[in-house]
Amino acid sequence: MKLKLDYNNMMADFVGAQGISQADIDGLGNRIVAAHKALADKRGQMAWRDLPHNQDDIVEEILEYVAEVLPRIDTLVVLGIGGSALGPIALQAALHSPLYNFGNRPRLFVLDNIDPTTIKSVFAMLSLETTLFSVVSKSGATSETMAQFMIVKEMLETRLGKERAAKHIVCTTDTENGNLIKIAKVEGYKTFYVPNGVGGRFSQLCPVGLLPAAFCGLDIRALLAGAAEMDRAIEGNPHNMAYMFAILHYLTLKNGKNITVMMPYSDNLKYTADWFAQLWGESLGKRYDNNGNEVFVGQTPVRALGATDQHSQVQLYMQGPFDKVVVFLAVDEFACDIDIPKTFEDMPSIGFLGGNTLATLLNTQQKTTAYALQKAGRPNMSITLAKIDEHIMGQLFYMLEVATAFAGELLNIDAFDQPGVEEGKDATYALFNRPGYEAKKAELEAAPPKNPKYFL
Amino acid sequence: MKLKLDYNNMMADFVGAQGISQADIDGLGNRIVAAHKALADKRGQMAWRDLPHNQDDIVEEILEYVAEVLPRIDTLVVLGIGGSALGPIALQAALHSPLYNFGNRPRLFVLDNIDPTTIKSVFAMLSLETTLFSVVSKSGATSETMAQFMIVKEMLETRLGKERAAKHIVCTTDTENGNLIKIAKVEGYKTFYVPNGVGGRFSQLCPVGLLPAAFCGLDIRALLAGAAEMDRAIEGNPHNMAYMFAILHYLTLKNGKNITVMMPYSDNLKYTADWFAQLWGESLGKRYDNNGNEVFVGQTPVRALGATDQHSQVQLYMQGPFDKVVVFLAVDEFACDIDIPKTFEDMPSIGFLGGNTLATLLNTQQKTTAYALQKAGRPNMSITLAKIDEHIMGQLFYMLEVATAFAGELLNIDAFDQPGVEEGKDATYALFNRPGYEAKKAELEAAPPKNPKYFL
Numbered sequence: 075m076k077l078k079l080d081y082n083n084m085m086a087d088f089v090g091a092q093g094i095s096q097a098d099i100d101g102l103g104n105r106i107v108a109a110h111k112a113l114a115d116k117r118g119q120m121a122w123r124d125l126p127h128n129q130d131d132i133v134e135e136i137l138e139y140v141a142e143v144l145p146r147i148d149t150l151v152v153l154g155i156g157g158s159a160l161g162p163i164a165l166q167a168a169l170h171s172p173l174y175n176f177g178n179r180p181r182l183f184v185l186d187n188i189d190p191t192t193i194k195s196v197f198a199m200l201s202l203e204t205t206l207f208s209v210v211s212k213s214g215a216t217s218e219t220m221a222q223f224m225i226v227k228e229m230l231e232t233r234l235g236k237e238r239a240a241k242h243i244v245c246t247t248d249t250e251n252g253n254l255i256k257i258a259k260v261e262g263y264k265t266f267y268v269p270n271g272v273g274g275r276f277s278q279l280c281p282v283g284l285l286p287a288a289f290c291g292l293d294i295r296a297l298l299a300g301a302a303e304m305d306r307a308i309e310g311n312p313h314n315m316a317y318m319f320a321i322l323h324y325l326t327l328k329n330g331k332n333i334t335v336m337m338p339y340s341d342n343l344k345y346t347a348d349w350f351a352q353l354w355g356e357s358l359g360k361r362y363d364n365n366g367n368e369v370f371v372g373q374t375p376v377r378a379l380g381a382t383d384q385h386s387q388v389q390l391y392m393q394g395p396f397d398k399v400v401v402f403l404a405v406d407e408f409a410c411d412i413d414i415p416k417t418f419e420d421m422p423s424i425g426f427l428g429g430n431t432l433a434t435l436l437n438t439q440q441k442t443t444a445y446a447l448q449k450a451g452r453p454n455m456s457i458t459l460a461k462i463d464e465h466i467m468g469q470l471f472y473m474l475e476v477a478t479a480f481a482g483e484l485l486n487i488d489a490f491d492q493p494g495v496e497e498g499k500d501a502t503y504a505l506f507n508r509p510g511y512e513a514k515k516a517e518l519e520a521a522p523p524k525n526p527k528y529f530l
Numbered sequence: 531m532k533l534k535l536d537y538n539n540m541m542a543d544f545v546g547a548q549g550i551s552q553a554d555i556d557g558l559g560n561r562i563v564a565a566h567k568a569l570a571d572k573r574g575q576m577a578w579r580d581l582p583h584n585q586d587d588i589v590e591e592i593l594e595y596v597a598e599v600l601p602r603i604d605t606l607v608v609l610g611i612g613g614s615a616l617g618p619i620a621l622q623a624a625l626h627s628p629l630y631n632f633g634n635r636p637r638l639f640v641l642d643n644i645d646p647t648t649i650k651s652v653f654a655m656l657s658l659e660t661t662l663f664s665v666v667s668k669s670g671a672t673s674e675t676m677a678q679f680m681i682v683k684e685m686l687e688t689r690l691g692k693e694r695a696a697k698h699i700v701c702t703t704d705t706e707n708g709n710l711i712k713i714a715k716v717e718g719y720k721t722f723y724v725p726n727g728v729g730g731r732f733s734q735l736c737p738v739g740l741l742p743a744a745f746c747g748l749d750i751r752a753l754l755a756g757a758a759e760m761d762r763a764i765e766g767n768p769h770n771m772a773y774m775f776a777i778l779h780y781l782t783l784k785n786g787k788n789i790t791v792m793m794p795y796s797d798n799l800k801y802t803a804d805w806f807a808q809l810w811g812e813s814l815g816k817r818y819d820n821n822g823n824e825v826f827v828g829q830t831p832v833r834a835l836g837a838t839d840q841h842s843q844v845q846l847y848m849q850g851p852f853d854k855v856v857v858f859l860a861v862d863e864f865a866c867d868i869d870i871p872k873t874f875e876d877m878p879s880i881g882f883l884g885g886n887t888l889a890t891l892l893n894t895q896q897k898t899t900a901y902a903l904q905k906a907g908r909p910n911m912s913i914t915l916a917k918i919d920e921h922i923m924g925q926l927f928y929m930l931e932v933a934t935a936f937a938g939e940l941l942n943i944d945a946f947d948q949p950g951v952e953e954g955k956d957a958t959y960a961l962f963n964r965p966g967y968e969a970k971k972a973e974l975e976a977a978p979p980k981n982p983k984y985f986l
Contacts, residue, residue, distance in 0.1 A: 081985075171651035194866050199632060216841075314986065333789065373850075423671040431646070436644050498848075502898045503882065508882035524544075
C-alpha cells in the first residue's frame with residue numbers, strides 16, 4: 075500500500091484529554107465486528123464496492139470511444155453537479171496542473187453550477203465543431219444539469235444541424251430509468267451507464283469518473299487497480315485504514331467534535347477535500363437512524379489547504395473550541411521541486427530558508443502544524459501518499475468511500491440516501507409551476523409574510 | 531445602499547426554537563451600546579477603519595505606477611499568502627470571469643502556496659521580460675512569500691541582470707520594519723506600504739488589495755467609495771447591517787452554533803467566502819478573552835457555493851445537528867443571463883425548466899433553499915447584492931470587517947492578533963535550523979516517539 079495513516083495525534087497518549095484511548099476503541103469491539111459483518115452482508119447491495127473489479131469491458135469501451143472521438147475534439151465539457159462533478163474534478167486536479175487547460179488537449183471544463191456569467195464565459199472559449207459535451211445525471215432529472223443540456227442541445231443543433239450535433243453529446247445515466255436515457259435513445263447519443271446501486275457520491279470509479287479521466291489521458295486501469303488493492307486490504311483485515319478512519323471519527327463525534335477538517339498539503343489534493351466533503355457530509359448528515367429514531371446526526375466537513383490556511387484557519391484550529399478533528403493529507407514525493415537560493419544569509423528571519431526546497435518547506439510545515447495542534451491538545455491524523463498517481467488516488471478514493479460506509483454502520487444510519495434535499499427541490503418545482511406541485515405552491519403562497527423589521 | 535440583509539429566517543418567529551427572539555437582541559442592549567462605544571473609542575487604533583477615506587494620494591500613486599508599468603507587462607504575479615492573497619483573489623473573482631487569464635492582459639496569478647508543482651507550472655507560462663512580480667508581506671518575514679521571492683529574484687537576475695530585474699519587482703510591506711523594506715531600499719524596488727494598524731486580514735482596502743485590482747482594470751476609487759458609504763451608514767446608526775450580522779452570530783454562537791456557513795449563489799462570490807473565512811475564523815478564534823480568562827472561543831467558517839453544494843452539503847445542513855447558521859449571498863441582477871429553451875415540454879420532470887433563464891433558476895434555488903432550511907428549523911440569513919460591481923464589493927468587504935470587529939467586542943476578545951500560529955512557525959524554524967530556535971529544536975527532539983501501533 076502506498077498510502078499510510080498515522081493516528082498517533084488522535085490518541086490521548088499524545089494529545090491528552092481531547093484524545094481517544096485504546097480502551098475507547100476496544101470498547102467498541104462488538105460494534106466494530108457488527109459493522110464489519112453488516113458491510114459484508116450488504117456488499118451485494120453496494121454495487122460501488124465492486125467497481126474496481128468488474129469493469130474490464132466498460133474500460134475497454136471507454137478507451138475505444140475516447141480513441142475514436144479524440145481526433146476530432148479539442149475540448150470536453152462535462153455537464154454535471156454534485157457526485158457527477160466532484161470526482162472528475164478531484165482526479166483531474168490531483169494529476170494535472172491547475173493550468174492544464176492552457177497548454178493541453180482536450181481542455182476540460184466541468185460546469186458544476188448554473189451561474190450564467192460563468193457558463194457564458196466558457197461558451198465563449200469553445201469552437202462547437204471540436205467540442206464534446208458529456209451530460210452526467212443518473213436520474214436524468216437534475217434541474218441544473220438538464221437545463222444546461224437543453225441550452226447546449228439547442229446551441230449545437232442550431233449551429234451544426236441535428237445529425238452532426240448528436241455526435242457532440244455523450245450521456246452517462248441510469249441503465250433504464252429517467253429522461254436522459256430516453257432522450258439519448260431517440261437522438262442516438264453515445265451512452266455510458268451508472269450501474270444500479272451506485273449513488274452519485276460513490277460513482278467516481280464508474281464511467282462518471284472514468285470517462286473524463288480517460289479523455290484527459292489518465293490511466294484509468296491504474297486507478298481501478300489501486301482501488302482493488304485497497305479493497306483486498308480492507309477485506310483481508312478488519313484492522314484496516316478505512317475502518318480506523320471511521321472509528322476515530324465516530325469516537326470524536328461522540329466526544330463533541332462536530333467538525334472534521336480535511337487539510338491537504340498539496341495543491342493537487344485540494345479538490346479531493348471537496349469530493350470528500352460531499353461523501354462525508356451527505357452520507358452521514360441524517361435526521362433518522364435505521365430504527366426510525368430522530369438523531370440529527372452528522373459531522374460537518376471543512377475544506378482547508380496547507381500551507382495556505384495556516385495563514386487563515388490555523389489560529390482558530392489552535393485556540394478555538396475543541397470542536398474538530400483535523401485530517402492532513404501529505405505527499406512524500408512531489409512531482410517536481412524548486413530550490414530556495416541562499417540569498418539573504420545575513421537576515422536571520424529569512425536566511426535560514428536558503429539551501430532548502432519548497433517541497434521540504436511544505437512537508438515540514440505539515441509536520442510542525444500537526445505537532446503544534448497536538449501540543450495544543452487538538453486531535454489530528456495524517457494520511458500520507460507516497461506520491462500522487464492514479465493508483466494511489468484509487469486507493470485513497472476507495473478507502474474514504476468504505477470509511478464513510480463503515481461510519482454509517484457505526485452511527486446506525488443509512489449512508490446512501492439524501493432525503494433532506496427534497497424540500498428545496500419541491501419548492502423550486504412549485505415556483506417554476508411544474509405540474510403536480512400545486513399544493514406546494516399553495517403552501518409557499520400561504521407562508522406568513524416576512525417581517526419588515528428584519529430587513530436592514 | 532445596494533446591499534440588503536434579510537434576517538427573518540434567523541428569528542424564532544420564523545424558524546422556531548433554534549432561532550433568536552427580539553428579546554434576545556434587546557437583552558444585549560447595554561452590551562451593544564458598550565461595543566459601539568468601544569469601536570468608536572478604538573477607531574484611532576484601527577487604521578483599517580479609515581482606509582476608505584484617506585487614500586486619495588495612494589490611489590493616485592497606484593494608478594500612475596500601473597499606467598507606467600502596464601505597457602511593458604502582460605502578467606502580474608502576486609507573491610503573498612493569507613491576507614495578502616485572499617482579498618485580491620476575492621475581488622478579482624468577483625468582477626472577472628474565472629477564465630479571465632485566457633483572454634485578458636495583464637494575466638493575474640496569485641501564488642498563495644508553496645507547492646512546487648503549481649509554481650513550476652505558473653513559471654512555465656511566463657515570459658520574464660513581460661512579467662511583474664508583486665511581493666506582499668507586511669512583516670517581510672512570511673516564510674512562504676519570502677521563499678518565493680528569493681526564487682523569483684534569482685531567476686529574474688539570472689535572466690535579465692540585476693538592474694533590469696529590479697524593474698520587475700514591486701513590494702508592499704511595512705513602512706519601516708522588516709526585511710522586505712530593507713531589501714527594497716537596497717535593490718531600488720518600487721514600494722507600496724501597509725499602513726500601521728492594518729493587519730493582514732483587514733488589508734483589502736489598502737495597496738495590498740488595490741494594487742492588483744488596479745492592474746486588472748478594476749475601479750479602485752469605486753471600491754473605496756462603496757466602503758466609505760458603508761462606513762457612514764454604520765457610524766450614522768447603531769441599528770446597522772454590520773452590527774446586526776455580529777449580534778445574530780454572537781447569539782447563535784451562545785446557542786451552540788459553532789459553525790457559520792457562507793454560501794454565495796454566484797460563482798463570482800465564491801472567493802469572497804474564502805476571504806471571509808480568514809476574517810471571521812482568525813479574528814474570533816481565541817484562547818483568552820481580554821481579561822485573561824481561558825475561553826477557547828470561535829466559530830468555524832465553512833465555505834459553500836450554491837447551487838453546487840445543494841448537491842453536496844445541503845443534506846447535512848437540513849438534517850444534521852443544529853450546529854450552524856447559514857449566510858446566503860445572493861445577486862439580484864447578474865451581468866448576463868441565458869435562456870433555457872422549451873425543449874422537452876412533454877417530459878414533466880424537466881419540461882418545466884424551459885422558458886425560464888439560468889439566473890432565475892439560480893435565484894429561485896437560493897430562495898427555496900432558504901425556505902427549506904427555515905421550515906426545517908435551521909437559522910439562516912440572506913445578504914443580497916443589487917449586482918456585482920466595485921462599489922458594492924467595497925460595501926460588502928467593509929461591512930464584514932466591521933461586523934468582525936464588533937463580534938470581537940461582544941465576545942470580549944482581541945480580534946486583531948493571531949498568537950496561535952506561532953507554535954507551528956517556531957517548530958518550522960527549529961527544523962530548518964534557524965539560529966535562536968535551538969531550544970525549540972531540542973524540545974522537538976525530546977518529544978516522545980510515535981507509537982508504531984498507531985500507524986496503518
